Every structure is written in C-alpha cells, then in structure tokens.
Amino acid sequence: MDKALLSVLTGRTPERRPIWMMRQAGRYLPEYRKLRTEVGSFLELCYTPELACEVTLQPLRRFDLDAAILFADILLIPQAMGLDLSFREGEGPVLGTVRDMGGVEALDGGDSVLDRLAPVTDTVGRVAAKLDDHVTLIGFCGAPWTVASYMIEGGSSPDRRTARLAAARGDDWFEALIDRLVSVSVDYLSSQIAAGAEVVQIFDSWAGDLAAAEFERWSVAPVARMVAMLKERHPGVPVIGFPRAAGLGYEGFARRTGVDAVGVDASVPPRWLGDVLSREAVVQGNIDPVVLIAGGETLDRAVDRLTEAVPARRHILNLGHGIVPQTPIDHVERMVARVRHNDGRDASGC
Numbered sequence: 001m002d003k004a005l006l007s008v009l010t011g012r013t014p015e016r017r018p019i020w021m022m023r024q025a026g027r028y029l030p031e032y033r034k035l036r037t038e039v040g041s042f043l044e045l046c047y048t049p050e051l052a053c054e055v056t057l058q059p060l061r062r063f064d065l066d067a068a069i070l071f072a073d074i075l076l077i078p079q080a081m082g083l084d085l086s087f088r089e090g091e092g093p094v095l096g097t098v099r100d101m102g103g104v105e106a107l108d109g110g111d112s113v114l115d116r117l118a119p120v121t122d123t124v125g126r127v128a129a130k131l132d133d134h135v136t137l138i139g140f141c142g143a144p145w146t147v148a149s150y151m152i153e154g155g156s157s158p159d160r161r162t163a164r165l166a167a168a169r170g171d172d173w174f175e176a177l178i179d180r181l182v183s184v185s186v187d188y189l190s191s192q193i194a195a196g197a198e199v200v201q202i203f204d205s206w207a208g209d210l211a212a213a214e215f216e217r218w219s220v221a222p223v224a225r226m227v228a229m230l231k232e233r234h235p236g237v238p239v240i241g242f243p244r245a246a247g248l249g250y251e252g253f254a255r256r257t258g259v260d261a262v263g264v265d266a267s268v269p270p271r272w273l274g275d276v277l278s279r280e281a282v283v284q285g286n287i288d289p290v291v292l293i294a295g296g297e298t299l300d301r302a303v304d305r306l307t308e309a310v311p312a313r314r315h316i317l318n319l320g321h322g323i324v325p326q327t328p329i330d331h332v333e334r335m336v337a338r339v340r341h342n343d344g345r346d347a348s349g350c
C-alpha cells in the first residue's frame, strides 16, 4: 500500500482516503491512561523517548489509521525557552508569563532550546523506525500566535483577552515575541524532519480569536514565514496548517501561507469544502469531536456527508478539533469502518 497521507499531500491519487485524528494518542485510550498513571506526569511522558514512542504507537495498534503524530505538546517550546511549565490535574497547563520586552529578551533561543527538546527529536527517530510502510509520521508545533497566547496568559484562559489586546495594539514586545517563536519553531520542526518526520503540522488553535486584520498579521503572516523557511530547508516536505475557527479566513489561507493542506473545524459545511476549499488546497477535517462521542447514525450521517462532498484525493479525514477523553473506542472504529466502506462503494471518490 502507498502512504496515502503523503500521496494526497503531494498531489498523487491515494490508494485510499487517508485518516488520522488530532490528539489520537491520549486519555480516551485505557492503555494511555494506565501508562500515564504509572509514570505520574504528562511531561515525563513527553520527555522520555521510549515512553513517548510507545504512546505515539498506541492508537495505530487499535485503528486502521494512515498517520502517526509525534507525542509531545505545543507548550514544550515555551518551556525550552525558559518558562516554567506544569500540567495540573483538571486545570490544564500552567506556564510562566511574558508580558513586556524584558520578558521577551529573557527568553532563551538558539541551540540551548533545541538541546532541551532533543528527547522529542529522539522520539521521532524511534517512531520512524517502527511504523508500518503505509503510515506517515507527522511532526508538529504550535503556531506563533497560539503559543504566544499561552505565554501571555500563563496557561489556558477563557477568552485570552490580555493576549488579544497585545495583538490588537501591535505592541513592540508582542511582535518581538512572535518573531522569536517563528525562528525557534522553524528550527524545532526542522530537527523533527531531520529525525524522520515526513509531514509537519502547525496548530493555530486560537486563530479564530483574531479579528480579520489581526488574523492576517499574526496568523497568516507568521505561518507564511515559517512555511517559506521550511520549504527552503526541506523542499518537498508537506506542511499542514490548522488555523482553527478561521471562518472566512480559511479561503486563501493555503495560497497566502504556502501550506499544502488546511485543517478545518467542524463549523464548515462539507459542501463548501468539496466545492470551494478543496480546489485550492488539500482539506483536513472536519468531523465534530462531539458527533464522534454521539456515535451511531448521527456519526454515520456526518461521515457520509463528508465523504460524499470531498473527493478522497483532496481530503485527509480527521476531526474538527482534538478527540476528547470521553469518546468511546468503538465509535472511532465505526468511523474508520464507515469511511473505508463509503470509499469502497464509490470508487469515483478517488
């Protein structure tokens, strides 16, 4: 079998529609929960290559997926730049803050950041050596805006108002922070590619927070700079952009940033993905994670609408956002089986 994900991303017709799920390694899997309890700390999992490799592979053992995504987190970069990071049960991440030029200047850069992230690169190499031939390995990082928002807020925040205010004002220190993140993130993705990542994804989970002009300046422009640098260093390695909840901003995002595929959230109608967006870029998404919890015919109908609307050669079937812990495992099996069934029945989908 070919590597279906890589085929779609490089303009070839895949042998089947590629499928993977954002956050596919995680708490909805009992084997993940068991290991996570034994190890005690999420960060320890991320920084222990043997364990991170094991967790990366767990969903592939259960489901017929076309990609593995490195087990790590977008907040490892700010931690490697010198901010304290911890994950508290039920609270999410707690991160040191940056809110002025002094804070930006105090951040570490260059080789020391990559040195701290070396265990993650090590994980990439281990996973690459273990994957079946048809499975593509995805590396990732957060987009500058999304990572900056966590650094400014000091973790999760209901509306990210302090970060949005800095973005709206275009404060000098905020611009300097985005620039630092562009350069560190490119080096980090580059190291993942050198270790064996075949595709990289840039998660701009909070892109939808930004008003149109700010979206252009703080999501599109930094991602475009990252893609240009990556394409220069690694021509031929596809990049997926995920400007979550971008709304009308999805149109033209690939053209303006140079990404090879655009991840879309569940609010976007499948018809529009098929008729409009998939003509300018490969589309990744967009089953609602809540519909995956619902399962049954609700899920079947959502899968059918998507596979009917978007041709397999322009589509990476995924969720509109990460899979959530209460998702029943048999619903994931059902989704994958339904996609395979639909594509088998209607070969013209390819």
Ligand code: CP3
Pocket (backbone or CB within 6 Å): 021, 022, 023, 024, 025, 026, 027, 036, 042, 069, 070, 071, 072, 073, 074, 075, 087, 092, 093, 140, 156, 203, 205, 321, 322
């Ligand atoms: O399977 C995979 O997708 C690979 C691993 C991965 C994780 N986080 C593991 C994780 C990836 C790609 C991410 C990306 C990530 N991390 C994003 C972007 C995607 C998105 O969901 O929007 C963001 C915003 C983060 C930051 C983050 N990490 C938060 C806010 C939290 C706490 C909330 C939560 O879901 O627990 C995390 C923790 C986290 N990252 C877990 C996992 C498996 C749970 C940690 C645990 O086991 O306790």
